[in-house]
Amino acid sequence: GAGVSQSPRYKVAKRGQDVALRCDPISGHVSLFWYQQALGQGPEFLTYFQNEAQLDKSGLPSDRFFAERPEGSVSTLKIQRTQQEDSAVYLCASSLTGTGSDTQYFGPGTRLTVL
Amino acid sequence: DQQVKQNSPSLSVQEGRISILNCDYTNSMFDYFLWYKKYPAEGPTFLISISSIKDKNEDGRFTVFLNKSAKHLSLHIVPSQPGDSAVYFCAARDNTDKLIFGTGTRLQVFP
Numbered sequence: 631g632a633g634v635s636q637s638p639r640y641k642v643a644k645r646g647q648d649v650a651l652r653c654d655p656i657s658g659h660v661s662l663f664w665y666q667q668a669l670g671q672g673p674e675f676l677t678y679f680q681n682e683a684q685l686d687k688s689g690l691p692s693d694r695f696f697a698e699r700p701e702g703s704v705s706t707l708k709i710q711r712t713q714q715e716d717s718a719v720y721l722c723a724s725s726l727t728g729t730g731s732d733t734q735y736f737g738p739g740t741r742l743t744v745l
Numbered sequence: 746d747q748q749v750k751q752n753s754p755s756l757s758v759q760e761g762r763i764s765i766l767n768c769d770y771t772n773s774m775f776d777y778f779l780w781y782k783k784y785p786a787e788g789p790t791f792l793i794s795i796s797s798i799k800d801k802n803e804d805g806r807f808t809v810f811l812n813k814s815a816k817h818l819s820l821h822i823v824p825s826q827p828g829d830s831a832v833y834f835c836a837a838r839d840n841t842d843k844l845i846f847g848t849g850t851r852l853q854v855f856p
Contacts, residue, residue, distance in 0.1 A: 634788070
């Protein structure tokens with residue numbers, strides 16, 4: 631079966647532009663997570679959905695970051711007025727329930743470069 | 746304040762030998778630990794996990810050991826193969842279900 635997919639795989643934006651990153655989770659997975667991975671670092675949590683409900687957005691670095699999952703499936707991470715420090719790989723993960731010993735499966739990521 | 750630490754950024758091991766990757770954590774509330782493997786331009790791939798109520802979990806060539814009193818876990822790969830060359834991330838889950846990752850260890854297995 632298909633894994634987690636993300637698009638675009640690469641995105642170059644000029645400082646100040648808005649970007650939208652898409653995540654298609656594994657079909658039937660209830661939980662969806664977004665992580666940000668800076669160069670040479672491990673992934674860092676951004677936000678978490680269970681179905682369409684955003685249960686935790688404590689990792690979003692600023693109010694320029696916004697995520698949604700309106701129908702409980704596909705999710706979009708939007709970054710407004712991008713800054714150079716937003717350059718990173720944005721990873722999406724999904725899990726069946728998101729709780730207990732459930733495994734999070736990751737997509738390939740979107741590499742965002744802000745010039 | 747890094748809650749999950751991988752102090753060795755890189756490790757080089759000969760094919761057929763054992764690879765040991767280490768991870769330390771600070772939060773005693775973590776209840777589940779995972780290892781992910783990452784190739785360039787791909788997302789992390791789940792490798793093996795362990796619950797905080799266990800001290801060992803084995804899956805083929807991969808074994809994870811957990812020492813709760815020392816807040817330390819390790820991943821053993823034996824025998825190591827060239828295809829194991831990748832970056833390995835240790836992760837811990839807190840009670841909010843998000844994963845907290847270490848900074849990774851790059852393993853290189855040479856012939």
